[in-house]
Amino acid sequence: xxxxxxxxxxxxxxxVAAVVVLSGVMYVISSGVLLASYQKLERExxxxxxxxxxxxxxxxxxxxxxxxxxxxxxxxxxxFYVQTFDTDxxxxxxxxxxxxxxxxxxxxxxxxxxxxxGRGITIRYADLENEQPxxxxxxxxxxxxxxxxxxxxxxxxxxxxxxGYILTPKGILAVASRPLTQTNGDGPTSGSLTFARYLDAGVxxxxxxxxxxxxxxxxxxxxxxxxxxxxxxxxxxGDTKYYTKPLTPTTIVGYTxxxxxxxxxxxxxxxxxxxxVYAQGQLSFLTFLIISGLAILVFxxxxxxLLERLVISRFVQLTxxxxxxxxxxxxSIRVDGGIKDEVGRLADKINxxxxxxxxxxxxxxxxxxxxxxGKERAEELVQVRTKELRQEKDKLQESxxxxxxxxxNLPVGIVLAEAPSGKILVANTTAQKILGADLDPKKDGTIFxxxxxxxxxxxxxYPDEERPFSLAVSQxxxxxxxxxxxxxxxxxxxLLSVVxxxxxxxxxxVTSVVDVIExxxxxxxxERSRDEFFAVASHELRTPLxxxxxxANMILDMYGKTIKDKDMAEMLKDINMSSERLISIVNxxxxxxxxxxxxxxxxxxxxxxxxxxxxxxxxMKGLADEKGxxxxxxxxxxxxxxxxxxxxxxxxVLVNLVGNAAKFSKxxxxxxxxxxxxxxxxxxxxxxxxGITEHNQALLFHKFQQAGEQMLARDITQGTGxxxxxxxxxxxAMGGTIGLEKSEIGxxxxxxxxxxxxxxxxx
Numbered sequence: 001x002x003x004x005x006x007x008x009x010x011x012x013x014x015x016v017a018a019v020v021v022l023s024g025v026m027y028v029i030s031s032g033v034l035l036a037s038y039q040k041l042e043r044e045x046x047x048x049x050x051x052x053x054x055x056x057x058x059x060x061x062x063x064x065x066x067x068x069x070x071x072x073x074x075x076x077x078x079x080f081y082v083q084t085f086d087t088d089x090x091x092x093x094x095x096x097x098x099x100x101x102x103x104x105x106x107x108x109x110x111x112x113x114x115x116x117x118g119r120g121i122t123i124r125y126a127d128l129e130n131e132q133p134x135x136x137x138x139x140x141x142x143x144x145x146x147x148x149x150x151x152x153x154x155x156x157x158x159x160x161x162x163x164g165y166i167l168t169p170k171g172i173l174a175v176a177s178r179p180l181t182q183t184n185g186d187g188p189t190s191g192s193l194t195f196a197r198y199l200d201a202g203v204x205x206x207x208x209x210x211x212x213x214x215x216x217x218x219x220x221x222x223x224x225x226x227x228x229x230x231x232x233x234x235x236x237x238g239d240t241k242y243y244t245k246p247l248t249p250t251t252i253v254g255y256t257x258x259x260x261x262x263x264x265x266x267x268x269x270x271x272x273x274x275x276x277v278y279a280q281g282q283l284s285f286l287t288f289l290i291i292s293g294l295a296i297l298v299f300x301x302x303x304x305x306l307l308e309r310l311v312i313s314r315f316v317q318l319t320x321x322x323x324x325x326x327x328x329x330x331x332s333i334r335v336d337g338g339i340k341d342e343v344g345r346l347a348d349k350i351n352x353x354x355x356x357x358x359x360x361x362x363x364x365x366x367x368x369x370x371x372x373x374g375k376e377r378a379e380e381l382v383q384v385r386t387k388e389l390r391q392e393k394d395k396l397q398e399s400x401x402x403x404x405x406x407x408x409n410l411p412v413g414i415v416l417a418e419a420p421s422g423k424i425l426v427a428n429t430t431a432q433k434i435l436g437a438d439l440d441p442k443k444d445g446t447i448f449x450x451x452x453x454x455x456x457x458x459x460x461x462y463p464d465e466e467r468p469f470s471l472a473v474s475q476x477x478x479x480x481x482x483x484x485x486x487x488x489x490x491x492x493x494x495l496l497s498v499v500x501x502x503x504x505x506x507x508x509x510v511t512s513v514v515d516v517i518e519x520x521x522x523x524x525x526x527e528r529s530r531d532e533f534f535a536v537a538s539h540e541l542r543t544p545l546x547x548x549x550x551x552a553n554m555i556l557d558m559y560g561k562t563i564k565d566k567d568m569a570e571m572l573k574d575i576n577m578s579s580e581r582l583i584s585i586v587n588x589x590x591x592x593x594x595x596x597x598x599x600x601x602x603x604x605x606x607x608x609x610x611x612x613x614x615x616x617x618x619x620m621k622g623l624a625d626e627k628g629x630x631x632x633x634x635x636x637x638x639x640x641x642x643x644x645x646x647x648x649x650x651x652x653v654l655v656n657l658v659g660n661a662a663k664f665s666k667x668x669x670x671x672x673x674x675x676x677x678x679x680x681x682x683x684x685x686x687x688x689x690x691g692i693t694e695h696n697q698a699l700l701f702h703k704f705q706q707a708g709e710q711m712l713a714r715d716i717t718q719g720t721g722x723x724x725x726x727x728x729x730x731x732x733a734m735g736g737t738i739g740l741e742k743s744e745i746g747x748x749x750x751x752x753x754x755x756x757x758x759x760x761x762x763x
Contacts (some may be wrong), residue, residue, distance in 0.1 A: 011307055019300045023293060038281025044274055046244045046254035049213055056211040061163045063194045068106055073187055073193050082113050083190035085121050100126050100133045110196035112143055114153045142168055146194055151261050155179035157263055159188040164261035172176045172199040173266055199708045212273040220265040229268055250275055318347055343358035386587050413517030419473045419510045434519045436488030455485040457564035467502035476502050495521045602733050606642045606758040609681055613672055623662050630669035640674055643681050643755040649730045655722040657751050659685035680754040691745040700740055701728045
């Protein structure tokens with residue numbers, strides 16, 4: 001006879017079966033929904049990276065090839081070279097402008113001129129890796145392929161070029177082409193100019209670094225493609241633009257096609273991405289399963305508990321009590337009736353004999369139940385808190401590893417030193433290389449103040465109290481110095497830029513200092529060499545230019561009216577004007593050199609700035625009238641106070657601003673205003689010119705940057721781009737300021753500069 005299962009066992013088996021079935025259903029549903037959604041997100045992320053790779057390839061052609069062509073395509077020399085190639089070939093242009101070394105400087109493999117008939121007339125082909133001319137056979141084959149693309153050599157619009165990629169026997173060629181026009185941009189075109197660069201491993205690595213992608217590129221017509229790329233090529237047909245495939249649990253690959261200039265597939269792009277989204281989905285899925293499982297277990301436990309508490313235990317208790325009463329025949333024993341249901345009513349009949357025992361039994365059962373629940377709750381809280389502490393510890397360790405890695409790989413030196421002792425707590429590798437010293441905090445005696453001999457640039461000792469570390473500790477503020485010279489252990493001397501940032505405790509006391517160290521030795525040498533070169537070259541140029549201008553003036557004065565050849569007279573005028581402009585440019589260079597090196601004097605005095613403004617208005621009126629502009633000075637109702645400044649320098653700055661306003665205004669007016677504001681006189685020059693974009697506004701007041709919108713156009717203003725830079729240096733020397741107050745495209749700009757009042761100037 002098989003054993004009979006108890007009611008408690010049957011109920012427990014039923015609940016366990018229900019929990020297992022429910023867990024299986026939840027697993028199937030959640031895996032189908034959660035993981036599928038994360039896989040969709042992962043594919044979308046890979047597609048975005050494929051688009052970035054495609055944009056990177058397009059950007060390379062536009063920035064590194066098309067961007068180098070504008071000066072060549074809009075130039076009289078190549079324009080007429082192609083136009084007259086068949087009738088009067090310019091051999092000098094080929095020898096001086098088109099040597100193969102020009103391709104090395106441009107970092108391109110191919111330079112090709114084609115005429116209007118679509119015939120390639122001149123090609124230069126270079127092996128960039130070995131810096132030598134490429135084989136003639138390869139050059140002719142490349143020329144044949146390029147000429148076979150009408151979209152490359154034919155340009156209906158002289159303002160539009162073409163760019164993209166094509167296939168050649170040697171490899172994938174990045175190609176950009178523009179129509180040839182004259183220097184002033186006038187047409188019609190005489191042919192086209194094509195630049196090309198092979199898409200070699202170096203270029204691909206450069207694009208990969210720029211886009212931060214693991215990028216691979218394969219020829220579309222390559223016969224020996226890897227199996228995965230061949231599979232992707234077969235998938236990328238019809239409307240299928242992208243193909244993605246998980247490679248490993250941690251990596252996924254994506255593929256897409258890139259078409260040539262005529263829209264035919266030229267290469268297959270492959271990227272390899274990590275799978276953080278999939279990993280997050282796995283983690284979320286696992287977390288969901290764990291939480292769901294715990295919830296189901298708690299639910300099952302609650303059901304078992306309630307059944308045990310409300311039904312089973314009562315039956316068991318009643319059976320036990322009745323059996324005991326029957327065994328001992330003690331009618332004083334009572335049973336627990338519980339709820340007043342059928343069991344309770346039965347128990348009440350028995351409890352009439354067991355009343356005295358039931359009260360004590362209830363108290364004992366309640367106490368035991370409370371202890372049981374308290375123990376379970378305490379164990380659950382301990383487990384939860386232990387898990388939270390473990391997670392926090394792991395996050396802290398990850399953060400420490402990440403911080404150490406970041407600091408160790410910074411391109412500048414980082415030193416954390418204890419204050420005020422200077423004991424080194426942390427130092428990265430870059431700092432040790434710059435200082436040429438072992439800064440290991442574990443070694444004794446590695447004190448920050450003793451690791452190197454501090455000196456000034458002139459070789460004199462650097463006082464301890466003036467060092468960035470000492471100032472940061474004593475003044476509790478950020479301190480920056482770029483004049484610190486050190487003698488390293490290897491005997492070399494380096495010039496450093498040091499920024500010291502104090503770290504304070506809650507009571508305001510500086511406990512440590514972070515020093516950011518940068519080696520600026522080479523930068524300083526380059527800056528001095530550049531300034532000395534400009535000064536010497538400009539000075540040496542001025543003497544012969546002055547002679548040219550003088551002789552040209554003398555010829556014009558003495559023989560100008562007697563010269564009957566108009567072309568000869570025009571050439572003499574061009575020589576005179578060009579020499580004057582070159583002398584002006586040289587003077588600007590010399591002026592910048594003197595201002596930057598402090599070799600000039602400011603003869604400041606108390607002046608009435610209105611007099612200077614009136615003089616500039618009279619002097620510049622002729623220039624404004626020539627351009628059809630109205631130049632006026634609106635004097636304030638209240639007389640301006642005197643300012644403390646050099647009148648000649650004030651006039652120089654104002655003339656430059658008015659000249660720029662006239663230069664960039666085609667019609668309208670130029671207004672000069674002056675008023676007193678906050679202890680200074682502010683002078684404003686407002687024009688109705690072309691205006692300046694926000695991007696180009698950031699370039700103002702820098703060397704060789706002009707105030708117009710078309711800053712990169714060739715010879716757009718006949719200026720050097722030094723006027724605003726010189727004006728800024730002059731205003732700084734006089735204690736004033738200069739800047740752009742506002743500018744709106746198509747409506748004009750307002751520049752201003754300030755001069756200190758005479759009463760505010762210290763004696």
